[in-house]
Amino acid sequence: MLRLFRYVALVEGITTLALFLVAMPLKYVFDNPVLIRPVGMIHGIAFLAYIAVMLFVLPGRGFGALGWIRTTLAAFFPFGTFLNDPYLRRREAALSALRRV
Template sequence: MIRLFRFIGLVEGITTLALFLVAMPLKYWFGMPELVRPVGMIHGLAFIAYILAMVFILPGRGFSGKDWMRTTIASFFPFGTFLNDPFLKRKQLADEARIA
C-alpha cells in the first residue's frame, strides 16, 4: 500500500512542478493564462488524494508522529514529495518485510 502512496506523491510532485514551471510562467511572462486553471485543478485533486492517502494508507504501517509530520510537510513544498520518496521507499520495504 505504501507503493500506492508513493505513486500518488509522485503525481502530486509532478503536478506542482507543472503548475510552477509551466502554467504560471506562461501566465505571468507570456500573458497566456489558459493552463493555470486546468493544471491548478489537477494539482488540487492530486494534493487532496495525497492527504486522503495519508489518512487511509499510512496508519498501522510504522509511521511515528515525526514521520507523519515530515510526510505532510513534504506535500507543501516543490520537490518535497520527491525528497521524501527515499524515506517512503525504506518504509515500504520494511512494511513488506514485516508482512512477509
Template sequence: MLKLFRTIALFEGITTLALFLVAMPLKYWFGYPDLVPPVGAIHGGAFIVYIVAMIFALWGKGFTPLEWVRTTIASFFPFGTFLNDPFLKCKQAELASAPQAS
C-alpha cells in the same frame, strides 16, 4: 498500500511542478493565463487525493508523528514528494520484511 501512495505522491509532485514551472511562468512572463485554471484544478485534486491516501497508507503502519509531519509537509513544497520518496521506499521495504501479525 504504501506503494500506491508513493505513486500518488509522484503524481502530486509532477502536478506541483507543472503548475509552478509551466503554467505560472506562462501566465506571468508570457501573458498566457489559460493553463493555470486546469493545471491548478488537477493539482488541487491530486493534493486532496494525496492527503486522503496518506491517511489510509500510513495509519497503523508504525509511522511516528514526526514522519507523519514530514510526509505532510513534503506535499507543500516543489520537489518535496520526490525528496520524501526514498524515505517512503525504505519504510515500504521495512513493512514488507516485517513479520505479519496473525
C-alpha cells in the same frame, strides 16, 4: 498500499512542477493564463488525493510522529514529495521484510 501512496505522491509532485514550471511562467512571462485553471485544478485534486490516501494508508504501518509530520509537510513544499520518496521507499521495504518473516 504504501506503494499506492508513493504513486499518488509522485503525481502530486509532478502536478506541482507543471504548475510552477509551465502554467505560471506561461501566465506571468508570456501573459497567457490558459493553463492556470486546468493545471491548478488537476494539482488541487492530486493534493487532496495525497492527503486522503495518506490518512488511509499511514495508520498502523509504524509511522511515528516525525514520519507523519515529514510526510504531511512534503505536500506543502515544491519537490517535497520527491525528497520524501526515499523515506517512503525505505518504510515500504521494511514493512515488506516484516511480512516475509
